[in-house]
Amino acid sequence: MPFDYRSITDTIQRSLASAGLAKEAGLMQGITETIHRSLSAAGLGPRVQQRSSEGRAGDVAEPALPGELVERSFTNAAGTRAYQLYVPASYARVDAERMPLIVMLHGCKQTPADFAAGTRMSELAERHGFLVAYPAQATASNGANCWNWFLPQDQGRDRGEPSILAGIVREIAANYRVDAGRIFVAGMSAGGAMAVVLGATYPDLFAAVGAHSGLPYGAAHDKASAFSAMKGGGEARAEAALAIPAIVFHGDRDATVHARNGSRIVEQATVAREGELRAYLRTGASSDGRRYRLTTYVDEAGNSVVEHWVVSGAGHAWSGGDPRGTFTDPGGPDASAEMVRFFRSLQDAGTA
Numbered sequence: 099m100p101f102d103y104r105s106i107t108d109t110i111q112r113s114l115a116s117a118g119l120a121k122e123a124g125l126m127q128g129i130t131e132t133i134h135r136s137l138s139a140a141g142l143g144p145r146v147q148q149r150s151s152e153g154r155a156g157d158v159a160e161p162a163l164p165g166e167l168v169e170r171s172f173t174n175a176a177g178t179r180a181y182q183l184y185v186p187a188s189y190a191r192v193d194a195e196r197m198p199l200i201v202m203l204h205g206c207k208q209t210p211a212d213f214a215a216g217t218r219m220s221e222l223a224e225r226h227g228f229l230v231a232y233p234a235q236a237t238a239s240n241g242a243n244c245w246n247w248f249l250p251q252d253q254g255r256d257r258g259e260p261s262i263l264a265g266i267v268r269e270i271a272a273n274y275r276v277d278a279g280r281i282f283v284a285g286m287s288a289g290g291a292m293a294v295v296l297g298a299t300y301p302d303l304f305a306a307v308g309a310h311s312g313l314p315y316g317a318a319h320d321k322a323s324a325f326s327a328m329k330g331g332g333e334a335r336a337e338a339a340l341a342i343p344a345i346v347f348h349g350d351r352d353a354t355v356h357a358r359n360g361s362r363i364v365e366q367a368t369v370a371r372e373g374e375l376r377a378y379l380r381t382g383a384s385s386d387g388r389r390y391r392l393t394t395y396v397d398e399a400g401n402s403v404v405e406h407w408v409v410s411g412a413g414h415a416w417s418g419g420d421p422r423g424t425f426t427d428p429g430g431p432d433a434s435a436e437m438v439r440f441f442r443s444l445q446d447a448g449t450a
Contacts, residue, residue, distance in 0.1 A: 164190035167220070172266045179262050181233040182210045183270060184220040188227045198228040198280035198441065201267060201296075201304075203289030205311075206244035208424055210234050213286065216416055216423015217434045226438060229274060233266055247291035248324035253316065255299040259292065264300050282441045284308030286416055286425065287355060291317070294363055297342050306343040306444055308437040311355050311414055314362040315340065330356030340367040343449065345405040345440040347433045349412025357408060364406045368395055375403065384418070388430040401447040405440055407431065 165187040171180045188194060200223075204213035210232030214220055223230045235243045245252075245259060252258035267281060283304050285293035290312020297307035298315040318324035344367040348360030368375055375395040383389045388409060395404035409417050409430045417433040419426025 164188070172262060172269055174262060174265050176258050176261045177236070177239065179233055179236060179259075179266065180210075181231055181266050182214070184214070184223055184230045184232075185274070186223045186227055186229070188224070189229070189275070194227075194275065196275045196277035196280075198282065198445070199231065199267070199270060199274075199276045200228055200438075200441070201231045201233065201263070201281070201283040201293075203233060203245060203263075203283065203285030203292050204235070204243070205285070205287030205289050205425055206240075206242045208243060208286070208289075212423050213289075214423075216419045216426040217286075218420050219434055219438075222434055222438050226442065228280075228438075229270065229276065231266060231270055233263055244288040245285075245292035247288055247295055247313065248318035248320065248327075250319055252292075253295055253299070260296055260299050263292070263296060264303055267303060280305055280441070280445055282306050282308065282437075284310070284437055285312060286310045287312060287414065294340065294344075294366075297344065298340050298366070301341045304342060306345070306441055307340065308345045308347075308433075308440070309360070309363050310347040310416055310433055311349065311352055311360075312346075312363060313355060313359045314366050317359070317362070327359065328355045330358040339370040341370055343367070343403045343440075343444055345407070345437055347407045347409065347417055347436075349409045349414065349417070349427070349430075351411055352414045354414035360406065360408070364393075364395075364404060367404045371397070371403075374398065382431075384429065384431045386429045388412070390431055397449075399447070401449055402440070402443060403449065405436075407433070407436065 164185055167182055167184050169180060169182050171178055189197065200219065202213060202217065202219055204210060214232055219230050235245050237243060240246055247253070249258070252260065254260065270276060271278060271281070281304055283293045283296050284307065290309035293307050294309050294312055294315050297304050313327055317327040340363070344363065346360045346363050348357045350357050375397060378394045378396065379391065381389065381391050388411065390410060391408045393406040394402050396402050412427055412430050415425045415427035416423070417427055417430035418435070419428065419433070421428055
């Protein structure tokens with residue numbers, strides 16, 4: 099019988115929780131990380147395979163095994179980008195239906211592994227049954243590992259970084275049981291801005307977008323205008339529209355990317371349906387007391403198609419994130435869980 103790493107770690111987590119250690123976040127994290135290191139040292143951790151492909155038909159890497167994280171790269175005329183792909187254990191079921199795919203785009207100074215740890219998206223993939231791709235920006239393309247959302251050559255369809263990221267998605271879809279109608283993209287900061295670029299330029303490929311601390315499509319055309327947009331200045335393209343559902347998170351004390359940018363993404367996601375959507379505002383608080391404002395835009399059938407979360411007192415960090423990752427804020431609503439919930443609700447409503 100193969101060793102079930104996740105079953106063992108889940109059992110450990112439940113045991114710690116039953117011992118009353120779940121609320122001791124620092125202690126629990128230290129214990130679990132020690133256990134993870136010990137399992138990995140014994141060769142019992144999750145497999146990470148180095149595989150690559152060059153984006154040519156008939157020349158693809160061997161598919162990952164269920165419960166496996168693989169590292170690959172994709173190449174087209176615009177360049178090469180590495181990416182990690184997590185395939186949940188439930189993928190092994192012979193009768194399993196085609197699964198959703200969520201593409202997660204890290205922010206500046208982050209890596210796929212860092213972003214995966216901070217968002218815990220692979221853990222949610224295990225719980226809900228979907229694949230997760232974590233593309234990596236190349237340092238040669240941006241010294242701070244930022245996606246180049248602000249450059250004209252990286253803001254259009256079938257060119258630049260959008261074409262590479264779309265190519266990664268198509269490669270995964272060609273080699274796995276991916277539901278073509280349930281492919282989503284989400285990101286943080288520069289990754290959130292690039293997620294919006296992909297949503298605007300590939301509405302036929304992505305069913306919805308999740309942007310955390312990001313910027314609207316067309317907000318900048320070079321580095322100088324990018325910094326201006328990040329501070330809340332400038333305007334996004336008047337003709338730009340985000341024609342797919344969107345969920346937007348932003349901290350109202352974000353000193354890196356002004357919260358006004360989150361509002362502008364929402365504007366782009368609703369402008370094409372002006373007069374068709376009803377907006378509902380509610381306030382609430384997370385389990386730790388962090389307050390938030392949630393504006394939900396619903397269509398005539400009562401389906402939520404745009405959500406705007408503004409987290410009170412939060413800075414430039416992933417809301418509800420895991421401290422193992424950078425740019426995370428353990429307080430506040432869990433952005434990862436809410437994004438997955440939103441994406442799944444589109445499926446249930448038949449809008450994805």
